[in-house]
Amino acid sequence: MTKRFFQVGLLLIVSVVLVLNSWVSAAHAFTEEQKLLSEVWRIVDRAYIDDTFNHQNWWFVRQKALQQNLQNREQTYTAIQKMLASLEDPFTRLLKPDQYRSLQTNTSGELTGVGLQITQDPETGELRVIAPIDHSPADEAGIQPRDRILKINGVSTFEFSLDEAAERMRGPIGSQVTLTIAHDDEAPQDVLLVRNRITLNPVYAELRPQAEGGRVGYIRLTQFNANAAQEVAHAISHLEDEGATAYVLDLRNNPGGLLQAGIEIARLWLDEGTVVYTVNREGIQDSFVANGQALTDDPLVVLVNQGTASASEILAGALQDNDRAQLVGERTFGKGLIQSLFNLSDGSGLAVTIAKYETPDHHDINRQGIMPDIVIPTEPISREQMGTAIDSQYQAALAVLTHPTVVALEKDER
The missing domain is CATH 3.30.750.44 (Transcription Regulator spoIIAA)
Structure with missing residues (x-):
């Protein structure tokens, strides 16, 4: 009996070894x-x-x-x-070599195309606008955040991945592309766009007089690219030298960009405190904190809307939860997932969702967005009218700075 058990056991071992060998051989083959x-x-x-x-x-x-x-x-x-x-998960995706190079250019320099930041609804596959890039062909044509892109040159966008759609909208300067756009419940319209060079200059800053004698530093940040933190720091320092006594930071229609840029810009406004938490699949939290000296402690209001997304939401949430700023405008877009880029052996890339963001008060951003302290609906104004007397959200921000009010919303209601 013992001999028989020994023979059966030996056969099992041999079988396992053969399976392993065949698997290894297959791997090598x-x-x-x-x-x-x-x-x-x-x-x-x-x-x-x-x-x-x-x-x-x-x-x-x-x-x-x-x-x-x-x-x-x-x-x-x-x-x-x-x-x-x-x-x-539309954000976990393959980037072919040309797409990968374009993505890297998009966060560091300039590109040619129509100037749209887009996303894809993971449930419906619908292509939506996050925000148009400042002064791009899409911006000048009046395309708005959350508009639906139904067709590109007559082909349904349901047939494309996120990167395939972006690639079809890029092209040589002077070439044309027709987008079929649906705004809210309105009938779809064809919009003819002429591709152009998109300059990614993310910061506009200006010192403006305030009604009661102070001076407001107005900073509009349109994207979190590799230059954003340095440019914002330069703008704050310059405005401080000019005598700014309060600030309006305009993050409307800012679709985000580099996470690190968002963290570094938050640190420009915060002496201390958590900027953002990240949570991975094991539930392990990591945090990024501010532990230096802010460039200014002057009063701050941040403008947000439905086009405020990703790194913009991280910055807005950090300033709100640390009681550094009041938020004015509309609920933000709600993109709170973190993608990491991996180089592949053939020159292509792989974007993988590796974690999610949480604000310092542990509010989940994804699909929920951030509710501002003071809600002011967005009105249909042009890019040139933003930050002017006709801009009701900007005027509300000035009112907050001139006459500080008690915030109506408690943090647990956001």
């Missing part, structure tokens, strides 16, 4: 296309925020994808995109 697909799978497996992977067996997803006959790189990209689509 991977084609270049299969290796790239596996590379993407491993990154998502280790970093993705949802450890249920949208309630599916992520290993089986890999195995099914590897069974495909991948003959070229385009077929591999398609297989990767299909694998990632099963997560139902």
